[in-house]
Amino acid sequence: MYDAPGPADGARILVDRVWPRGLTRKAAALDLWLRDIAPSTPLRKWFGHRPERWKQFCRRYGEELRDDPFAVAALERWMDKGSVTLVFSAKDRDHNNAVALKAYLGRARRRHTTSQAAARRSRRA
Numbered sequence: 001m002y003d004a005p006g007p008a009d010g011a012r013i014l015v016d017r018v019w020p021r022g023l024t025r026k027a028a029a030l031d032l033w034l035r036d037i038a039p040s041t042p043l044r045k046w047f048g049h050r051p052e053r054w055k056q057f058c059r060r061y062g063e064e065l066r067d068d069p070f071a072v073a074a075l076e077r078w079m080d081k082g083s084v085t086l087v088f089s090a091k092d093r094d095h096n097n098a099v100a101l102k103a104y105l106g107r108a109r110r111r112h113t114t115s116q117a118a119a120r121r122s123r124r125a
Contacts, residue, residue, distance in 0.1 A: 005029040010083025013075065015098050017041065020089035030087060032078065037071040039097050040064055051095050058100045065104055072108070079105070 005012060011031040014020075017038035020028070039047070039061045047057040065072055078084050090096035 008083065009085040011078050011081070012085045012087050013078060014087045015075075015101055016087075016089050017044065023089075028087070034071065034075060036068065037065070037075055037101065044097070049090060049092050049095060051092075054095050057095075058103065061097065061100050062104050065101070072105075075101075075105070 012029055014028065014030050014033040015037050017035050017040075019033075038044070039057075043057070043060055043064065047053050075084070086098040086102060088096050088098035090098075093099075
């Protein structure tokens with residue numbers, strides 16, 4: 001979040017539940033603040049950016065995302081239009097909800113592509 005926006009960013013979407021401290025909306029240069037896709041407050045507080053909880057955080061956050069297909073669909077609509085930068089405010093660049101969300105979306109899109117290909121093959125058979 002604290003990096004300056006760049007020309008290759010595409011749509012800049014904040015994926016945190018709370019607004020980053022000390023940052024103005026103008027400086028953030030966001031296209032969208034998608035609060036609903038952020039981890040729940042209890043999960044966020046439990047994780048506390050503790051790397052030893054990372055794997056379990058990713059699993060539990062993935063469950064939350066599967067339970068809220070509307071938030072995921074809203075983000076995917078932006079992704080279908082072009083490049084998207086997931087903006088986050090955590091200082092840890094390796095262990096935060098944007099990293100977990102990106103991994104989740106990658107897995108979900110691969111599953112979707114694989115199931116579409118399987119459906120096409122079964123129609124041909």
